[in-house]
Amino acid sequence: MAVSASLVKELRERTGLGMMECKKALKEVDGDIDKAIENLRKASGLKAAKKADRTAADGIVAAKVAEDGSYGVLVEVNSETDFAARDENFAGFAAKVLDKAFAEKTEDVAKLMEGELDSAREALVQKIGENIGVRRIAVVEANGGVVGSYIHSNNRIAAITTISAGTIEVAKDVSMHVAAVNPQVNRPEDMPEEALQKEKDIIKAQPDMAGKPDEIVEKMMTGRIKKFLKEASLVEQPFVKNPDQTVAQLVKDAGGEVLGFVRFEVGEGIEVEEADFAAEVAAQVAASKS
Numbered sequence: 001m002a003v004s005a006s007l008v009k010e011l012r013e014r015t016g017l018g019m020m021e022c023k024k025a026l027k028e029v030d031g032d033i034d035k036a037i038e039n040l041r042k043a044s045g046l047k048a049a050k051k052a053d054r055t056a057a058d059g060i061v062a063a064k065v066a067e068d069g070s071y072g073v074l075v076e077v078n079s080e081t082d083f084a085a086r087d088e089n090f091a092g093f094a095a096k097v098l099d100k101a102f103a104e105k106t107e108d109v110a111k112l113m114e115g116e117l118d119s120a121r122e123a124l125v126q127k128i129g130e131n132i133g134v135r136r137i138a139v140v141e142a143n144g145g146v147v148g149s150y151i152h153s154n155n156r157i158a159a160i161t162t163i164s165a166g167t168i169e170v171a172k173d174v175s176m177h178v179a180a181v182n183p184q185v186n187r188p189e190d191m192p193e194e195a196l197q198k199e200k201d202i203i204k205a206q207p208d209m210a211g212k213p214d215e216i217v218e219k220m221m222t223g224r225i226k227k228f229l230k231e232a233s234l235v236e237q238p239f240v241k242n243p244d245q246t247v248a249q250l251v252k253d254a255g256g257e258v259l260g261f262v263r264f265e266v267g268e269g270i271e272v273e274e275a276d277f278a279a280e281v282a283a284q285v286a287a288s289k290s
Contacts, residue, residue, distance in 0.1 A: 003027055011036055017126065040126070057267040059085045059135075061158040062098045063149035069168040072147045072160040073102045074138040074264050080130040085155075085266075090132070093124050097134050107137045138262045145259055148172035150179050159263040165256030174247055177240045178261045186260050188229035188236065199228050234258060 003026040011022040011033055017040065029035040059078035066072065077094040079085045097117060106112055113121065113134060125132050140147050140160045148171025151158040159178040161171045185191050203209070203224050209217055230236040235248035235258050242250070251258050 003031055007031055007033060057270040058082050059132075059266050060091065060094055060155040061151065061264045061266055062094050062155070063151050063158045063160060064098055064102045065147055065149045065160070065168065069146040069148065069171065070142045071105065072140045072149050073098065073105075074140070074149070074158055074160055074262055075101055076135045076137075076264050076266060078131075078133050078135050078267070078270075079128070084128050084130045084132070087128060089124060089127060093120055093132070096120065101137045101139070105139050107139050109134050109137060112137065136264070138264070140260075140262055143259070145256065146171050148175055150175035152179050156266040157264070159261055161261040162259040163251050163254070163256045164259055166251060166254030170251060170254045170256075173239075173241065174234075174251065174258060175261065177237070177247055178234065178263050180240050181234075181237060182263065182265075183234040183237060183261075184232040186234050186258055188233045191229060191232065196225070200225065234261060 003023055007026055008019060008022050011017070011026060012019060014033075014037065017025075021040075022036070025036040025040050026033065029039065057078065058081050059076065061074065061076045063072060063074050075094065075098050077090075077097055079090060084090055097112070100117060101107075101112055104112065121132055121134075138160070140162060142162055145162055145164040146166055146168055147160055147162050148168045149158065149160045150172055157179045159175040161174040161178060163171050163174065184195070200221065203221055204217070209220065212220070235246065237247055239245050239247050239250050245253075247258060
């Protein structure tokens, strides 16, 4: 049967898909728009599965904190490109993920995505044409203290900090520092032994250590490790807004101490395979000649 332009327009508005795809879907079901949507949803699941093996290392992070500062949530939602990450539909999907994670206080991505959210993700994959996924969620409890969050303007870095006492604004300021400086640990004593040993090996291998007596090497080692821990530990770092005071002093002036932090940066730790486009073109040319 012939499909009217108004039906195609309505299906496009309800699905966000292209004109030809909508027209084809309507023709297959004799203009039944609900049946067309059902079939397209089934098809979008297949298309989402085909895109699932493509690396999604771009995207955005988002954060939300309870009004009383009793807990907060961080989420990372990934796309393949920053172009897709700037799409308002992608941002809307990320907001839904954040709201549900916040309401349910869950870090279980698979459980969170069951049902409606996964259907929304598949529809977005269909519309944008990229692999999209929720990578991780962190729920941060204040445990009697206060949490505050900071999201960088590019929506690619966010942090939540817990302080034992003080205001949400103070915790937010510390989170801003965490986002900017990226400390390895909260306190020097929190540094993992493996990281500490690695730093010691690096220091020992430095040229100015060669040929020195063991006691001198040990003394130099102690000083440099102390400096390393100070630079890597949040509470020991000069506060970005006022380098004349440490982060620990900032929070102490507010009546508390820093208990911990969580920092998300889009794509950190994801290995992205870099395509050799010259090799791909050469291969295609060779294939066309064979």
